[in-house]
């Protein structure tokens with residue numbers, strides 16, 4: 001009797017397992033294939049095409065294939081061409097040729113609308129609705145890096161964070177930070193001068209790490225009231241964390257495997273904990289200086305939330321600022337110096353301008369404002385080598401932009417370089433370095449996106465521009481920049497681009 005009962009129980013258990021497995025398979029099939037197919041069909045009805053995805057990874061295999069083919073394609077014979085797209089993102093170029101400037105593709109169950117048509121981009125720029133948010137693609141994988149900080153938040157949470165952070169980067173606040181920035185840049189240039197003197201007059205300097213240290217020092221001192229020495233560990237851990245979460249794991253994202261204690265996940269969680277602890281240490285030691293950190297702390301303490309939530313709010317937003325302001329400025333400075341090295345006529349112009357404007361006096365906010373040639377050089381650098389490869393958005397509700405119906409849940413990606421190198425917008429010399437194009441009013445206003453677009457545009461734009469002008473003007477007034485073009489046309493810092 002007992003044995004019959006056991007056998008029955010086993011049968012019921014097995015049947016339940018079978019039903020569970022079948023339901024899970026059906027659920028996965030529905031979310032990974034049926035839902036994305038429905039979204040894609042909606043675009044096809046509007047005449048928007050794109051490469052055919054395959055189950056379950058979408059177009060990821062096509063992307064890998066195009067990159068492999070690109071690697072074996074002939075290069076431009078040592079000539080520097082200011083267009084990294086065929087080498088880095090060849091699949092987008094191929095699809096754009098096949099399907100036009102607006103097309104779809106998918107990665108796993110995430111559907112993307114790739115947009116490089118000026119009217120759609122303009123509408124994205126002008127859209128202030130909270131229904132247009134940041135893309136949540138790989139949000140879970142990137143959680144240890146960004147948490148719920150401003151870079152990835154949406155809706156009311158984001159509006160609240162922007163309200164706290166934006167005033168700390170208003171023009172008058174940035175003016176008050178100029179002396180600290182000059183001090184950091186001077187330390188860097190003096191260290192180079194000492195090295196050059198020691199070597200007898202000329203020296204090859206690999207600038208990447210030094211420029212990163214400058215950018216980190218500036219953020220640490222101006223925003224957090226601590227020196228780079230204290231902030232250094234945070235930056236190093238954040239870079240490690242960025243590397244740990246940078247390889248997209250679409251399967252983990254779709255299936256929930258991201259919660260499993262795999263080796264990679266444990267590494268990311270460990271680094272996240274360390275950064276969390278380091279930031280709270282800086283908070284404990286922070287003084288009464290009025291800076292960004294104080295504004296974030298004030299907001300956390302006036303929100304009636306528990307200690308843990310308040311701590312997470314502080315840490316996630318500090319991490320976002322450390323991340324947003326560090327690499328992007330260093331990458332831009334490296335590209336700018338390389339371009340000036342390649343174009344000695346512009347280097348001379350900038351040098352003469354700096355000497356004329358400063359006349360031997362220390363740099364201040366007024367002199368920065370007068371440096372028109374340097375401003376144009378930085379604008380042109382950001383056009384040719386934007387630090388953010390894409391402006392990424394997501395339709396949080398159904399939207400209509402530039403006449404295109406975009407269903408809820410679709411990721412919208414604007415390829416910044418494609419907008420910046422479009423000869424229809426910038427003329428036949430779009431791929432050439434010509435800062436003079438910024439000397440007159442720009443008809444391409446909505447298609448120039450180095451600092452992003454519209455309601456989510458970069459909050460540190462004025463801060464970054466001041467920081468870059470100070471660094472470049474001090475370097476150029478003392479040093480003659482020459483890239484080791486024959487050896488390496490690209491600064492290694494600059495080889496990384498980010499999607500915010």
Ligand code: HEM
Nearest residue numbers: 324325328329387388451452453456457458459460464500
């Ligand atoms: C040359 C340097 C920089 C470049 C090229 C740059 C570029 C960008 C881009 C492309 C975005 C995304 C905008 C969008 O999605 O529309 C962004 C966002 C942001 N940046 Fe920057 N950035 C730079 C420096 C900085 C600095 C120095 C800070 C602060 C210290 C900063 C703070 C932010 C913040 C807080 C956001 C998030 C805004 C939001 O999501 O609402 N950035 N930046």
